[in-house]
Amino acid sequence: MKQHIRELLEEALPLVDIDSDFLFSELDSLGVTTILMILSKEYDIVLEAEDATPKNLKTLDAIVAMVTHKIADRK
Template identity: 70%
Template sequence: MISKEDIRSLLEEALPLVDLDSDFLFSELDSLGVTTILMLLSAHYDITLESEDATPKNLKSLESLAALVEAKLREK
């Protein structure tokens, strides 16, 4: 099971200015931040994340990112 702490440790170094504990993480991100998250998660978990996955619902919080990764891992 992917935890929000797994996601946090992966993203903290790459996105030091982003408040990963924000109530609505998506509002903290610009296009480069979104792209960075998709690329890091794709590479680390060996999954394919597309631009269609970059929705406010999927990028709402660390928990929603963990759920997205879990769903993609199940699809493999």
């Protein structure tokens, strides 16, 4: 899943270092919105503005954890 998310985000946000330890600081509001929309559609989960926290978007691992948690909550 991590590699798939990396590929999705690298394609959508080519100027952002997806492997940054401070990914959230590299994102503007459009970047955050793009991430939420892509992952919501790809994994059929509901990601809202409340999910766009520095903790959830700090690193690629944090994003994967957020998606995994949302998928688990869906069931």
